[in-house]
Amino acid sequence: LRLSRNINYPLRAAGIFSNYLQQRELKNTPERFIILNEIVRMRKHFEADSLLVQLRIKNKKISRATIYRTLELLIDCGLVKKNKFNTLHSYYEPVAALGQHDHFICLACGKIIEIYDKSIMNIQKKLQKSHRFSVLQYTYHLYGHCAACKRNPNRYE
Amino acid sequence: LRLSRNINYPLRAAGIFSNYLQQRELKNTPERFIILNEIVRMRKHFEADSLLVQLRIKNKKISRATIYRTLELLIDCGLVKKNKFNTLHSYYEPVAALGQHDHFICLACGKIIEIYDKSIMNIQKKLQKSHRFSVLQYTYHLYGHCAACKRNPNRYE
DNA sequence: CTCATTGCAAACAATTTGCATGAAG
DNA sequence: CTTCATGCAAATTGTTTGCAATGAG
Numbered sequence: 001l002r003l004s005r006n007i008n009y010p011l012r013a014a015g016i017f018s019n020y021l022q023q024r025e026l027k028n029t030p031e032r033f034i035i036l037n038e039i040v041r042m043r044k045h046f047e048a049d050s051l052l053v054q055l056r057i058k059n060k061k062i063s064r065a066t067i068y069r070t071l072e073l074l075i076d077c078g079l080v081k082k083n084k085f086n087t088l089h090s091y092y093e094p095v096a097a098l099g100q101h102d103h104f105i106c107l108a109c110g111k112i113i114e115i116y117d118k119s120i121m122n123i124q125k126k127l128q129k130s131h132r133f134s135v136l137q138y139t140y141h142l143y144g145h146c147a148a149c150k151r152n153p154n155r156y157e
Numbered sequence: 158l159r160l161s162r163n164i165n166y167p168l169r170a171a172g173i174f175s176n177y178l179q180q181r182e183l184k185n186t187p188e189r190f191i192i193l194n195e196i197v198r199m200r201k202h203f204e205a206d207s208l209l210v211q212l213r214i215k216n217k218k219i220s221r222a223t224i225y226r227t228l229e230l231l232i233d234c235g236l237v238k239k240n241k242f243n244t245l246h247s248y249y250e251p252v253a254a255l256g257q258h259d260h261f262i263c264l265a266c267g268k269i270i271e272i273y274d275k276s277i278m279n280i281q282k283k284l285q286k287s288h289r290f291s292v293l294q295y296t297y298h299l300y301g302h303c304a305a306c307k308r309n310p311n312r313y314e
Numbered sequence: 315c316t317c318a319t320t321g322c323a324a325a326c327a328a329t330t331t332g333c334a335t336g337a338a339g
Numbered sequence: 340c341t342t343c344a345t346g347c348a349a350a351t352t353g354t355t356t357g358c359a360a361t362g363a364g
Contacts, residue, residue, distance in 0.1 A: 027338050027343060048328080063346045068329060084241035088354085089328055104290055115288065119280050124299065127272060132304040133261055140297045142281065147289040184318060184363050205353080220321045225354060245329085246353055 009097045010040045013079055020077035031062050035070045039080065045093040045103075045112060085112070085141060102140040108149035115142075166254045167197045170236055177234035188219050192227045196237065202250040202260075202269060242269075242298060259297040265306035272299070 017036055021028055038055060039046070046054075048067055055062055071092060074080035083091040085105050091112075102120065104113040120140055128135055145153075174193055178185055195212055196203070203211075205224055212219055228249060231237035240248040242262050248269075259277065261270040277297055285292055302310075 025339095025343090029338070029344060031345070061346095064328095065330075065347080066345060069344085082243055084243055086239055086241055086247075090243075104284075104288065104292075106290070107293065113288065113290070115284060117280065117284060119283075120277075123274065123276050123280070126276075127261075127274060127299065131261065131270065131272065132307070133263070133270070133299075133301050134307060135261075135299045135301040136264065137301070138297070138299045140295070142284065142290075142292045142295045144290050144292040144294070150289075150291060182318090182364095186319065186363070188320075218321095221353095222322080222355075223320060226319085 009094075010037065013040050013094070013096070016079060017074070017077060020073070026073070031066050032070050032073070034060050034062065035067060036074065036079070039074070039092070039094050040097055043094065043097055044114075045083065045091045047089055047091055049089070051092075081137065083139060083141075086143070102142070104142045104144070104146070106146040106149055107143055108145050108153075111146055113146065166251075167194065170197050170251070170253070173236060174231070174234060177230070183230070188223050189227050189230070191217050191219065192224060193231065193236070196231070196249070197251050197254055200251065200254055201271075202240065202248045204246055204248055206246070208249075238294070240296060240298075243300070259299070261299045261301070261303070263303040263306055264300055265302050265310075268303055270303065 013036060014033060017032070018028060020026075021032070034055070035051070038051060038058075038060075042054075048064075048071065052062070052064055052067055071080060071082075075082055075092075079095055080092050081095050083093065083103070085091060085103070098114070099116070100118070100121070102115045102117065104115055105111075106113075124135055124138065170193060171190060174189070175185060177183075178189070191212065192208070195208060195215075195217075199211075205221075205228065209219070209221055209224055228237060228239075232239055232249075236252055237249050238252050240250065240260070242248060242260070255271065256273070257275070257278070259272045259274065261272055262268075263270075277295075281292055281295065
Protein backbone atom coordinates (compact mmCIF):
# COMPACT_ATOMS: atom_id res chain seq x y z
CA LEU A 1 0.00 0.00 0.00
CA ARG A 2 2.45 2.57 1.17
CA LEU A 3 5.00 1.41 -1.35
CA SER A 4 2.60 1.43 -4.29
CA ARG A 5 2.86 5.20 -4.50
CA ASN A 6 6.58 4.85 -5.06
CA ILE A 7 6.63 2.35 -7.85
CA ASN A 8 8.46 4.74 -10.12
CA TYR A 9 10.88 5.71 -7.44
CA PRO A 10 14.03 4.28 -9.04
CA LEU A 11 13.36 6.29 -12.15
CA ARG A 12 12.50 9.49 -10.35
CA ALA A 13 15.51 9.16 -8.09
CA ALA A 14 17.84 8.94 -11.07
CA GLY A 15 16.19 12.05 -12.52
CA ILE A 16 16.56 13.98 -9.29
CA PHE A 17 20.21 13.00 -8.98
CA SER A 18 20.95 13.85 -12.59
CA ASN A 19 19.39 17.32 -12.25
CA TYR A 20 21.27 17.91 -9.05
CA LEU A 21 24.56 17.04 -10.72
CA GLN A 22 23.87 19.21 -13.73
CA GLN A 23 22.93 22.20 -11.62
CA ARG A 24 26.26 22.01 -9.84
CA GLU A 25 28.23 21.24 -12.98
CA LEU A 26 29.20 17.85 -11.63
CA LYS A 27 29.51 14.86 -13.89
CA ASN A 28 27.07 12.05 -14.63
CA THR A 29 29.47 9.17 -14.13
CA PRO A 30 28.48 5.51 -14.34
CA GLU A 31 29.76 4.88 -10.80
CA ARG A 32 27.35 7.42 -9.34
CA PHE A 33 24.34 5.84 -10.98
CA ILE A 34 25.40 2.29 -10.20
CA ILE A 35 25.53 3.27 -6.53
CA LEU A 36 22.19 5.07 -6.59
CA ASN A 37 20.60 2.17 -8.41
CA GLU A 38 21.81 -0.30 -5.82
CA ILE A 39 20.51 1.84 -3.00
CA VAL A 40 17.00 2.33 -4.31
CA ARG A 41 16.81 -1.35 -5.10
CA MET A 42 17.54 -2.26 -1.47
CA ARG A 43 14.58 -0.37 -0.01
CA LYS A 44 15.99 -0.47 3.50
CA HIS A 45 18.76 0.86 5.72
CA PHE A 46 22.29 -0.29 4.93
CA GLU A 47 25.90 0.32 5.91
CA ALA A 48 28.54 1.84 3.65
CA ASP A 49 30.49 -1.37 3.76
CA SER A 50 27.57 -3.69 3.00
CA LEU A 51 26.84 -1.53 -0.03
CA LEU A 52 30.39 -2.12 -1.21
CA VAL A 53 30.12 -5.86 -0.66
CA GLN A 54 26.78 -5.94 -2.43
CA LEU A 55 28.35 -4.26 -5.45
CA ARG A 56 31.36 -6.57 -5.41
CA ILE A 57 29.07 -9.58 -5.51
CA LYS A 58 27.57 -8.20 -8.69
CA ASN A 59 31.05 -7.65 -10.08
CA LYS A 60 30.81 -3.88 -9.94
CA LYS A 61 34.14 -2.77 -8.54
CA ILE A 62 33.73 0.68 -7.05
CA SER A 63 36.21 1.94 -4.49
CA ARG A 64 35.31 2.63 -0.91
CA ALA A 65 36.29 6.27 -1.40
CA THR A 66 33.83 6.71 -4.24
CA ILE A 67 31.08 5.12 -2.18
CA TYR A 68 31.57 7.63 0.60
CA ARG A 69 31.90 10.53 -1.79
CA THR A 70 28.72 9.56 -3.62
CA LEU A 71 26.77 8.99 -0.42
CA GLU A 72 27.58 12.55 0.54
CA LEU A 73 26.13 13.84 -2.71
CA LEU A 74 23.01 11.74 -2.30
CA ILE A 75 22.52 13.04 1.21
CA ASP A 76 23.02 16.58 -0.01
CA CYS A 77 20.33 16.26 -2.67
CA GLY A 78 17.94 14.63 -0.19
CA LEU A 79 17.79 11.16 -1.68
CA VAL A 80 19.57 9.47 1.19
CA LYS A 81 19.42 9.90 4.93
CA LYS A 82 22.29 9.14 7.28
CA ASN A 83 21.55 7.59 10.67
CA LYS A 84 23.79 7.02 13.61
CA PHE A 85 22.48 4.51 16.05
CA ASN A 86 24.77 4.13 19.04
CA THR A 87 27.25 1.96 17.17
CA LEU A 88 30.56 2.69 15.51
CA HIS A 89 29.44 3.03 11.94
CA SER A 90 26.63 4.94 10.22
CA TYR A 91 23.52 3.60 8.56
CA TYR A 92 22.07 5.05 5.40
CA GLU A 93 18.68 4.72 3.76
CA PRO A 94 16.86 5.87 0.62
CA VAL A 95 14.54 8.61 1.80
CA ALA A 96 11.52 8.78 -0.46
CA ALA A 97 11.58 5.08 -1.22
CA LEU A 98 10.72 4.36 2.38
CA GLY A 99 8.58 7.33 3.39
CA GLN A 100 8.66 9.00 6.78
CA HIS A 101 9.41 6.51 9.50
CA ASP A 102 11.33 5.95 12.72
CA HIS A 103 13.47 3.16 14.14
CA PHE A 104 13.40 0.70 16.94
CA ILE A 105 16.75 -0.95 17.69
CA CYS A 106 16.84 -4.13 19.78
CA LEU A 107 19.69 -3.93 22.28
CA ALA A 108 19.81 -7.72 22.59
CA CYS A 109 19.80 -8.99 19.01
CA GLY A 110 20.59 -5.79 17.12
CA LYS A 111 17.57 -6.00 14.87
CA ILE A 112 16.30 -2.71 13.47
CA ILE A 113 12.56 -2.32 13.02
CA GLU A 114 11.07 0.47 10.94
CA ILE A 115 8.12 2.20 12.58
CA TYR A 116 5.49 4.04 10.59
CA ASP A 117 3.56 6.49 12.75
CA LYS A 118 2.52 9.99 11.90
CA SER A 119 1.82 11.44 15.32
CA ILE A 120 5.42 12.47 15.80
CA MET A 121 4.96 15.05 13.06
CA ASN A 122 2.42 16.90 15.18
CA ILE A 123 4.86 17.26 18.01
CA GLN A 124 7.39 18.56 15.55
CA LYS A 125 5.04 21.23 14.25
CA LYS A 126 4.29 22.35 17.78
CA LEU A 127 8.00 22.52 18.70
CA GLN A 128 8.88 24.48 15.57
CA LYS A 129 6.43 27.18 16.57
CA SER A 130 7.29 27.40 20.23
CA HIS A 131 11.06 27.44 19.67
CA ARG A 132 11.12 29.46 16.44
CA PHE A 133 13.48 27.06 14.70
CA SER A 134 12.72 25.24 11.48
CA VAL A 135 13.18 21.50 11.28
CA LEU A 136 14.73 20.11 8.12
CA GLN A 137 15.16 16.54 9.28
CA TYR A 138 14.95 14.53 12.45
CA THR A 139 15.69 11.15 13.97
CA TYR A 140 13.57 9.32 16.48
CA HIS A 141 15.28 6.14 17.64
CA LEU A 142 13.91 3.80 20.26
CA TYR A 143 16.21 1.32 22.00
CA GLY A 144 15.04 -1.69 23.99
CA HIS A 145 14.09 -5.33 23.63
CA CYS A 146 12.06 -6.70 20.76
CA ALA A 147 9.18 -9.13 21.22
CA ALA A 148 11.34 -12.19 20.47
CA CYS A 149 14.08 -11.18 22.92
CA LYS A 150 11.52 -10.42 25.60
CA ARG A 151 10.13 -13.95 25.26
CA ASN A 152 13.54 -15.55 25.34
CA PRO A 153 15.99 -13.31 27.21
CA ASN A 154 18.91 -15.67 26.77
CA ARG A 155 18.95 -16.04 23.03
CA TYR A 156 21.83 -13.58 22.67
CA GLU A 157 23.75 -13.86 25.94
CA LEU B 158 12.10 25.33 38.64
CA ARG B 159 12.86 22.09 36.92
CA LEU B 160 16.35 22.08 38.30
CA SER B 161 15.34 22.84 41.86
CA ARG B 162 14.28 19.23 42.35
CA ASN B 163 17.81 18.17 41.57
CA ILE B 164 19.73 20.36 43.88
CA ASN B 165 21.24 17.38 45.64
CA TYR B 166 22.02 15.66 42.43
CA PRO B 167 25.84 15.72 42.70
CA LEU B 168 25.61 14.01 46.05
CA ARG B 169 23.04 11.45 44.98
CA ALA B 170 24.97 10.69 41.81
CA ALA B 171 28.11 9.90 43.78
CA GLY B 172 26.06 7.60 45.99
CA ILE B 173 24.54 5.80 43.04
CA PHE B 174 27.94 5.34 41.43
CA SER B 175 29.53 4.15 44.63
CA ASN B 176 26.78 1.55 45.17
CA TYR B 177 27.07 0.40 41.61
CA LEU B 178 30.81 -0.10 41.98
CA GLN B 179 30.47 -1.96 45.26
CA GLN B 180 27.83 -4.29 43.87
CA ARG B 181 30.15 -5.29 41.07
CA GLU B 182 33.22 -5.45 43.29
CA LEU B 183 34.84 -2.63 41.38
CA LYS B 184 36.97 -0.07 43.08
CA ASN B 185 36.17 3.44 44.29
CA THR B 186 39.12 5.20 42.72
CA PRO B 187 39.69 8.94 42.91
CA GLU B 188 39.81 9.18 39.10
CA ARG B 189 36.28 7.80 38.80
CA PHE B 190 34.84 10.33 41.19
CA ILE B 191 36.77 13.24 39.77
CA ILE B 192 35.26 12.42 36.39
CA LEU B 193 31.73 12.02 37.74
CA ASN B 194 32.06 15.23 39.70
CA GLU B 195 33.12 17.17 36.64
CA ILE B 196 30.22 15.77 34.64
CA VAL B 197 27.47 16.60 37.11
CA ARG B 198 28.95 20.04 37.55
CA MET B 199 28.62 20.76 33.83
CA ARG B 200 24.88 20.13 33.66
CA LYS B 201 24.89 19.84 29.90
CA HIS B 202 26.01 17.69 27.02
CA PHE B 203 29.75 17.39 26.43
CA GLU B 204 32.31 15.51 24.36
CA ALA B 205 34.82 13.03 25.73
CA ASP B 206 37.62 15.30 24.64
CA SER B 207 36.21 18.49 26.14
CA LEU B 208 35.87 16.64 29.41
CA LEU B 209 39.56 15.80 29.25
CA VAL B 210 40.49 19.40 28.48
CA GLN B 211 38.26 20.66 31.28
CA LEU B 212 40.06 18.38 33.72
CA ARG B 213 43.50 19.40 32.44
CA ILE B 214 42.64 23.05 33.01
CA LYS B 215 41.97 22.20 36.62
CA ASN B 216 45.25 20.31 36.80
CA LYS B 217 43.61 16.92 37.13
CA LYS B 218 45.59 14.70 34.80
CA ILE B 219 43.45 11.72 33.85
CA SER B 220 44.23 9.74 30.75
CA ARG B 221 41.96 9.56 27.75
CA ALA B 222 41.63 5.80 28.26
CA THR B 223 40.34 6.23 31.79
CA ILE B 224 37.84 8.81 30.64
CA TYR B 225 36.36 6.41 28.10
CA ARG B 226 36.43 3.51 30.51
CA THR B 227 34.69 5.52 33.20
CA LEU B 228 32.10 6.90 30.80
CA GLU B 229 31.17 3.35 29.97
CA LEU B 230 30.58 2.56 33.63
CA LEU B 231 28.51 5.70 34.09
CA ILE B 232 26.38 4.81 31.08
CA ASP B 233 25.95 1.30 32.43
CA CYS B 234 24.66 2.50 35.79
CA GLY B 235 22.34 5.00 34.10
CA LEU B 236 23.99 8.22 35.22
CA VAL B 237 25.16 9.23 31.77
CA LYS B 238 23.59 9.01 28.35
CA LYS B 239 25.51 8.76 25.10
CA ASN B 240 24.26 10.62 22.03
CA LYS B 241 25.39 10.47 18.45
CA PHE B 242 24.31 13.43 16.41
CA ASN B 243 25.36 13.14 12.81
CA THR B 244 28.95 14.12 13.51
CA LEU B 245 32.12 12.12 14.00
CA HIS B 246 32.27 11.99 17.75
CA SER B 247 29.76 11.16 20.48
CA TYR B 248 28.14 13.47 22.97
CA TYR B 249 27.44 12.54 26.56
CA GLU B 250 25.21 14.05 29.21
CA PRO B 251 24.34 13.55 32.87
CA VAL B 252 20.91 11.91 32.81
CA ALA B 253 19.02 12.74 35.99
CA ALA B 254 20.65 16.15 36.36
CA LEU B 255 18.91 17.27 33.21
CA GLY B 256 15.65 15.31 33.26
CA GLN B 257 13.97 13.86 30.21
CA HIS B 258 14.55 16.03 27.18
CA ASP B 259 15.31 16.01 23.49
CA HIS B 260 17.67 17.91 21.22
CA PHE B 261 17.54 20.40 18.44
CA ILE B 262 20.78 20.76 16.46
CA CYS B 263 21.29 23.79 14.23
CA LEU B 264 22.82 22.73 10.94
CA ALA B 265 24.21 26.21 10.33
CA CYS B 266 25.90 27.18 13.59
CA GLY B 267 26.07 23.80 15.33
CA LYS B 268 24.30 24.98 18.44
CA ILE B 269 22.49 22.30 20.43
CA ILE B 270 19.25 23.28 22.16
CA GLU B 271 17.67 21.12 24.82
CA ILE B 272 13.93 20.67 24.42
CA TYR B 273 11.67 19.80 27.33
CA ASP B 274 8.37 18.35 26.15
CA LYS B 275 6.50 15.44 27.58
CA SER B 276 4.17 14.56 24.73
CA ILE B 277 6.77 12.31 23.12
CA MET B 278 6.36 9.90 26.01
CA ASN B 279 2.75 9.26 25.02
CA ILE B 280 3.74 8.23 21.53
CA GLN B 281 6.31 5.93 23.04
CA LYS B 282 3.74 4.21 25.23
CA LYS B 283 1.47 3.70 22.26
CA LEU B 284 4.28 2.26 20.14
CA GLN B 285 5.41 -0.11 22.89
CA LYS B 286 1.95 -1.64 22.97
CA SER B 287 1.36 -1.89 19.26
CA HIS B 288 4.79 -3.35 18.48
CA ARG B 289 5.21 -5.47 21.61
CA PHE B 290 8.73 -4.25 22.27
CA SER B 291 9.86 -2.52 25.43
CA VAL B 292 11.70 0.77 25.23
CA LEU B 293 14.64 1.27 27.56
CA GLN B 294 15.91 4.51 26.09
CA TYR B 295 15.37 6.69 23.07
CA THR B 296 16.72 9.64 21.17
CA TYR B 297 14.70 12.30 19.43
CA HIS B 298 16.93 14.70 17.52
CA LEU B 299 15.71 17.55 15.38
CA TYR B 300 18.00 19.12 12.79
CA GLY B 301 17.40 22.45 11.11
CA HIS B 302 18.04 26.17 11.50
CA CYS B 303 17.77 28.00 14.78
CA ALA B 304 16.02 31.37 15.18
CA ALA B 305 19.27 33.33 14.90
CA CYS B 306 20.42 31.55 11.75
CA LYS B 307 16.99 31.98 10.16
CA ARG B 308 17.20 35.72 10.71
CA ASN B 309 20.70 35.96 9.33
CA PRO B 310 21.35 33.09 6.91
CA ASN B 311 24.91 34.19 6.14
CA ARG B 312 26.36 34.31 9.61
CA TYR B 313 28.13 30.98 9.15
CA GLU B 314 28.73 30.79 5.40
C1' DC C 315 49.13 -9.30 49.36
C1' DT C 316 46.00 -9.65 45.49
C1' DC C 317 43.52 -8.14 41.85
C1' DA C 318 41.44 -4.28 39.57
C1' DT C 319 42.83 0.21 37.64
C1' DT C 320 45.80 3.43 35.63
C1' DG C 321 48.62 5.68 31.90
C1' DC C 322 50.98 5.12 27.98
C1' DA C 323 51.52 3.96 23.41
C1' DA C 324 50.16 1.10 19.93
C1' DA C 325 46.06 -0.83 17.62
C1' DC C 326 41.56 -0.26 15.50
C1' DA C 327 37.60 0.85 12.55
C1' DA C 328 35.13 4.01 9.99
C1' DT C 329 35.81 7.66 7.16
C1' DT C 330 38.61 11.22 4.59
C1' DT C 331 42.24 12.99 1.75
C1' DG C 332 46.37 13.63 -1.67
C1' DC C 333 47.77 12.47 -5.83
C1' DA C 334 48.48 10.35 -10.33
C1' DT C 335 45.60 8.46 -13.93
C1' DG C 336 41.41 8.37 -16.63
C1' DA C 337 37.08 9.88 -18.49
C1' DA C 338 33.01 13.38 -19.02
C1' DG C 339 31.63 17.51 -21.11
C1' DC D 340 41.52 19.87 -24.06
C1' DT D 341 40.00 21.17 -19.53
C1' DT D 342 38.19 19.95 -15.42
C1' DC D 343 36.16 16.87 -12.48
C1' DA D 344 36.04 11.88 -10.83
C1' DT D 345 38.21 7.69 -9.79
C1' DG D 346 41.17 4.27 -7.30
C1' DC D 347 44.71 3.52 -4.43
C1' DA D 348 47.17 3.98 -0.38
C1' DA D 349 48.26 6.83 3.27
C1' DA D 350 46.30 9.95 6.74
C1' DT D 351 42.96 11.23 10.19
C1' DT D 352 39.60 10.90 13.93
C1' DG D 353 37.37 8.99 17.71
C1' DT D 354 37.77 5.16 20.47
C1' DT D 355 39.71 0.70 22.34
C1' DT D 356 43.26 -2.45 23.95
C1' DG D 357 47.75 -4.75 25.75
C1' DC D 358 50.85 -4.34 29.13
C1' DA D 359 53.80 -2.92 32.95
C1' DA D 360 53.48 -0.20 37.01
C1' DT D 361 50.44 1.35 40.78
C1' DG D 362 47.05 1.51 44.31
C1' DA D 363 42.50 0.08 46.55
C1' DG D 364 40.46 -3.28 49.55
